[in-house]
Amino acid sequence: MSTLVLVMLVVPFGTAAVTLAVGHLSDRTAKAVSVGGSGLGLVLAWVVALSHLGEAEPLQHVYASTATVGPAIELAQYVDPLSAVLLLLATTVAFLVQVYSLGYLEHDPRYPSYAALVSVFTGAMATVVTADDLWVLLIGWELMGACSYFLIAHHWELGDARAGAVKAFLLTRTADLGLLFAIFVLGERYDSYRISTIVTAVAGSAPQVDELALPAVLLIVAAMGKSAQVPFHTWLPDAMPGPTPISALIHAATMVAAGVFLIARMYPLFEATPLSLTLLALVSAVTMFLAALYALFSDDLKRVLAWSTVSQLAYMFGALSAGAWSAAVLQLLAHGVFKALLFLAAGSVVHAIGGATSMDAMGGLRRRLPTTFATMTLGFGALVGVVPLVGFFTKDAVVHAAYVEAADGRVVWPWIAWLLVGSMVVTAAMTAAYSLRAWLLVFFGPEPAGARIEPVPGVMTWPLVVLAVPTVLGGLAATNPDFLGPGHDEPLSVATSVLLTLVVLVTGVLVLTAWRRRGRDLWRTVPVPHPTVDLAWRELLVRPVGRLALLARANDRDVIEAYVDGAAASARALGWLLRRSQTGSIRLYLTVVVVGATAVAVAAGALG
Amino acid sequence: MPLWWPLLVASLLFAVGVYGVLARRNAVLVLMGVELMLNAVNLNFVAFDAQLRDVLHGGQTFALFVIVIAAAEIGLALAIVLLVFRTHGHIDVDDLRSLGESGLDELDRPRGRA
Amino acid sequence: MSAVEAVFVLLSLVALGSALLVVTTSNLVHAALWLVVTLGAVAGLYLVLAAEFVAWVQVLIYVGAVVVLLLFALMLTRAPTGHTDDLTVRRALPAAIVAGLVALLLAVTVVAGFSDVRIDLDETVVGSAETTGRTVFTMWVLPFEVLSVLLLAALVGAIALSKREAT
Numbered sequence: 001m002s003t004l005v006l007v008m009l010v011v012p013f014g015t016a017a018v019t020l021a022v023g024h025l026s027d028r029t030a031k032a033v034s035v036g037g038s039g040l041g042l043v044l045a046w047v048v049a050l051s052h053l054g055e056a057e058p059l060q061h062v063y064a065s066t067a068t069v070g071p072a073i074e075l076a077q078y079v080d081p082l083s084a085v086l087l088l089l090a091t092t093v094a095f096l097v098q099v100y101s102l103g104y105l106e107h108d109p110r111y112p113s114y115a116a117l118v119s120v121f122t123g124a125m126a127t128v129v130t131a132d133d134l135w136v137l138l139i140g141w142e143l144m145g146a147c148s149y150f151l152i153a154h155h156w157e158l159g160d161a162r163a164g165a166v167k168a169f170l171l172t173r174t175a176d177l178g179l180l181f182a183i184f185v186l187g188e189r190y191d192s193y194r195i196s197t198i199v200t201a202v203a204g205s206a207p208q209v210d211e212l213a214l215p216a217v218l219l220i221v222a223a224m225g226k227s228a229q230v231p232f233h234t235w236l237p238d239a240m241p242g243p244t245p246i247s248a249l250i251h252a253a254t255m256v257a258a259g260v261f262l263i264a265r266m267y268p269l270f271e272a273t274p275l276s277l278t279l280l281a282l283v284s285a286v287t288m289f290l291a292a293l294y295a296l297f298s299d300d301l302k303r304v305l306a307w308s309t310v311s312q313l314a315y316m317f318g319a320l321s322a323g324a325w326s327a328a329v330l331q332l333l334a335h336g337v338f339k340a341l342l343f344l345a346a347g348s349v350v351h352a353i354g355g356a357t358s359m360d361a362m363g364g365l366r367r368r369l370p371t372t373f374a375t376m377t378l379g380f381g382a383l384v385g386v387v388p389l390v391g392f393f394t395k396d397a398v399v400h401a402a403y404v405e406a407a408d409g410r411v412v413w414p415w416i417a418w419l420l421v422g423s424m425v426v427t428a429a430m431t432a433a434y435s436l437r438a439w440l441l442v443f444f445g446p447e448p449a450g451a452r453i454e455p456v457p458g459v460m461t462w463p464l465v466v467l468a469v470p471t472v473l474g475g476l477a478a479t480n481p482d483f484l485g486p487g488h489d490e491p492l493s494v495a496t497s498v499l500l501t502l503v504v505l506v507t508g509v510l511v512l513t514a515w516r517r518r519g520r521d522l523w524r525t526v527p528v529p530h531p532t533v534d535l536a537w538r539e540l541l542v543r544p545v546g547r548l549a550l551l552a553r554a555n556d557r558d559v560i561e562a563y564v565d566g567a568a569a570s571a572r573a574l575g576w577l578l579r580r581s582q583t584g585s586i587r588l589y590l591t592v593v594v595v596g597a598t599a600v601a602v603a604a605g606a607l608g
Numbered sequence: 609m610p611l612w613w614p615l616l617v618a619s620l621l622f623a624v625g626v627y628g629v630l631a632r633r634n635a636v637l638v639l640m641g642v643e644l645m646l647n648a649v650n651l652n653f654v655a656f657d658a659q660l661r662d663v664l665h666g667g668q669t670f671a672l673f674v675i676v677i678a679a680a681e682i683g684l685a686l687a688i689v690l691l692v693f694r695t696h697g698h699i700d701v702d703d704l705r706s707l708g709e710s711g712l713d714e715l716d717r718p719r720g721r722a
Numbered sequence: 723m724s725a726v727e728a729v730f731v732l733l734s735l736v737a738l739g740s741a742l743l744v745v746t747t748s749n750l751v752h753a754a755l756w757l758v759v760t761l762g763a764v765a766g767l768y769l770v771l772a773a774e775f776v777a778w779v780q781v782l783i784y785v786g787a788v789v790v791l792l793l794f795a796l797m798l799t800r801a802p803t804g805h806t807d808d809l810t811v812r813r814a815l816p817a818a819i820v821a822g823l824v825a826l827l828l829a830v831t832v833v834a835g836f837s838d839v840r841i842d843l844d845e846t847v848v849g850s851a852e853t854t855g856r857t858v859f860t861m862w863v864l865p866f867e868v869l870s871v872l873l874l875a876a877l878v879g880a881i882a883l884s885k886r887e888a889t
Contacts, residue, residue: 585705586704587702609726613734614734626820633811655771659840665853668775672779675776682792686792686794702811
């Protein structure tokens with residue numbers, strides 16, 4: 001089985017290599033290789049995952065070990081139910097995205113590099129979720145960041161895409177310093193880089209708040225960067241100039257969920273440090289509200305979905321801070337499914353109207369794009385938390401857990417816990433508002449003037465249908481979370497469900513009334529100022545990095561190139577000097593000959 | 609007679625020839641300086657031959673050979689001087705700069721000097 | 723000083739004097755004529771040094787052919803007859819210095835090196851035609867043949883160089 005896991009990890013990288021090698025030969029070759037490889041990886045992942053769900057024994061295997069000055073760095077693997085469900089999510093969404101891209105990027109000449117990068121990303125995500133050694137996890141983590149950078153800038157001729165890619169990379173990379181230093185501290189403290197070793201040691205010993213606070217907070221910083229929480233929240237919406245399938249895969253379902261995964265994986269460490277959970281609760285409370293606010297006033301469909309992702313991720317972090325591990329993981333799975341569905345459907349809409357993502361260019365599309373309309377409606381419903389879609393159950397579990405935590409006050413400081421609960425409820429209302437607005441603006445009302453609406457190809461609608469199935473039926477799994485391992489059971493609370501449903505209904509009525517009365521201009525758009533956080537980042541991060549870059553360039557140009565140019569210049573100067581003797585004057589030449597011959601004679605006489 | 613008499617004469621004659629080569633502007637005059645130098649060398653050969661009383665008579669024979677070579681050389685040299693006169697219109701050595709760095713345009717503009 | 727030595731000194735003075743005039747005169751044709759005098763004086767010096775054959779060859783070839791060739795060249799290059807101003811470079815001092823240095827060097831070497839060596843003119847073998855001929859055609863025949871080829875090459879070369887392009 002461990003060999004199978006290794007093969008499963010190698011297949012995506014191998015597919016990427018083959019795609020790059022032969023992809024240029026023909027369109028069909030590139031597509032066949034990438035989709036085929038992805039399918040193979042999918043099958044392997046399902047086999048591995050299904051055999052490690054529920055009560056199954058976690059797989060632990062070490063492939064190689066290197067001796068270092070400190071603890072050994074090992075190629076170690078650990079597959080438990082958490083890894084299994086994330087493998088399922090990641091590889092399935094990746095495969096569906098590969099299929100979807102066949103249609104979305106049909107005429108794109110850069111398809112081979114795109115498909116290869118998606119494969120590499122899939123492999124990196126699989127590495128992260130099955131890693132037992134913190135360094136292996138870091139490698140996968142950074143590789144995902146690199147793939148994200150390349151894929152956001154897929155259309156590198158667009159200034160927005162380039163800027164968005166650099167921003168994403170810089171912000172996440174800065175936050176990843178947290179992970180790096182956490183690894184150093186943990187390795188130092190527990191004399192091992194193995195996650196299983198560290199977690200067991202932490203769970204076994206008495207909580208030592210002082211020593212564990214630092215790595216816990218550092219890990220939270222890394223997770224916040226990767227999952228776009230305050231203050232690292234601004235990169236995700238700016239990553240939207242990337243192709244929509246990428247937004248679905250990386251920025252909705254998998255990479256941004258890696259932050260949640262990290263915290264979930266090392267949860268005993270956080271349980272032992274109440275300070276870290278409090279910090280997490282505060283951050284998530286602020287983020288979910290702020291992001292929903294931005295989504296409410298955004299006119300770009302993809303930006304609405306991006307801010308929505310940030311907000312929903314905050315829900316997951318909120319659940320984790322309240323001690324509800326399984327609620328958070330279930331929300332992660334559910335969100336991965338319906339957000340991917342929403343993004344792919346949005347891509348389908350964008351593709352149909354010729355590339356514009358602003359909702360001003362959309363309207364009344366429900367008749368022209370029926371499948372997209374149906375699936376996207378289900379997606380929005382899950383996002384809002386409409387019964388009986390999967391989002392209802394998971395959101396209910398999360399809010400209930402937060403309420404329980406606030407009421408019983410186990411770990412998080414009370415007023416922060418209450419802030420979290422309140423924020424969750426208010427955000428639920430805002431979620432309903434912006435989702436309904438987007439739904440109405442895209443699918444209802446008059447069609448945009450002079451629009452050419454192309455039909456959506458089958459390869460693009462088929463994944464939507466596939467994703468719609470767990471969106472609808474996922475509630476069954478959410479209410480029976482045994483597959484997450486023994487002892488995981490999330491009771492649902494009737495009171496919370498009723499409250500949330502009421503909130504959603506009231507919001508829905510208000511929005512619909514505004515729609516009736518005011519048409520497309522639902523509410524006065526508050527001009528959203530450039531996030532002040534970005535200004536802070538610009539001063540703290542971008543300017544110094546820019547200066548460093550200038551310094552490096554100056555060094556290269558004025559120091560190193562000066563030597564090269566100097567060599568050329570000195571050769572030229574020497575030539576100029578020697579050319580002085582080529583006067584063309586025969587007299588001079590003869591004089592030199594005579595004087596030279598005389599000198600030689602003297603020398604011969606003197607020496608001989 | 610002391611050997612150094614003819615040798616001194618030859619040295620001075622050689623020096624005069626050097627001056628003639630370096631200081632004269634007309635190409636034919638330069639060649640005359642060359643002839644003086646060759647004669648000085650010949651005198652040297654003959655003087656040593658007289659002093660050493662060589663069985664092979666190497667000195668005098670070499671002097672003969674030098675005369676032959678001088679004749680061949682002057683023939684060719686004057687042919688070249690003639691060509692220079694034809695292309696440039698003068699044989700002033702100072703103005704023949706086409707061997708120099710920027711001298712190639714000299715050939716395009718021959719000076720018309722009688 | 724014996725008579726031979728006196729003659730030698732006289733001829734040397736003539737040779738050197740006329741050589742100086744060759745290189746300093748401002749009349750082109752005069753220079754050629756002074757060259758004749760120089761070459762003739764040198765021929766006389768050869769005679770004094772018992773190089774008979776060389777002396778007559780000198781007169782025949784040098785005075786007879788080479789100087790005539792030089793005069794032909796002067797004529798063909800439209801050399802101005804009479805006084806010409808710019809036959810010598812304006813700044814002749816460097817050339818004079820170089821020549822002076824060469825003279826000094828050679829003279830010092832020669833006088834210092836051979837100050838006590840004498841030529842015994844009574845014992846020398848006179849370089850008559852017979853002696854020279856025998857030597858050349860027995861011991862120096864290879865250089866002799868090579869030189870004739872050289873002359874041929876020079877002849878061909880001179881003709882090839884001075885041929886006028888067919889216009």
